[in-house]
Amino acid sequence: MNEPSFIQVVLMGLITVFVVLICLIVIIKIMGAIMTKVTGKSAPQAVPVPPAAPVPAVQPNKQLLVAAIAAAVAEDMGTDVNHIRIHAIRKL
Structure with a gap:
């Protein structure tokens, strides 16, 4: 049997990684939407930080x-x- 070439192995690895990352993003977005509907709360807002006092x-x-x-x-x-x-x- 022929062994796959180096290019094929690299491409399959990269494709697998990016497909799984896209799937994780979709799953996280869906879970976020579900949790927002269940709890009725939106994502927390960023709290503004007051500027630091100048150093003498x-x-x-x-x-x-x-x-x-x-x-x-x-x-x-x-x-x-x-x-x-x-x-x-x-x-x-």
Whole structure:
């Protein structure tokens, strides 16, 4: 018996996948219509999200920021915070 060619196998696989996907879409649409009629409710509406508050450009408490950076650098270097000196902090 002749074996199917590579092209035939690929085409049959793609056709099968897309036919099953279309069937799933149809089944989901039908079930959605049935559930809408049974419950009498429509699909939930999207709730608007309020815009986020703008982030201030300047840190209100720079000493806290410097202390956190100094602690992180000291931990990474394996030394005490008193042994390091931070001259400047620039935003990258």
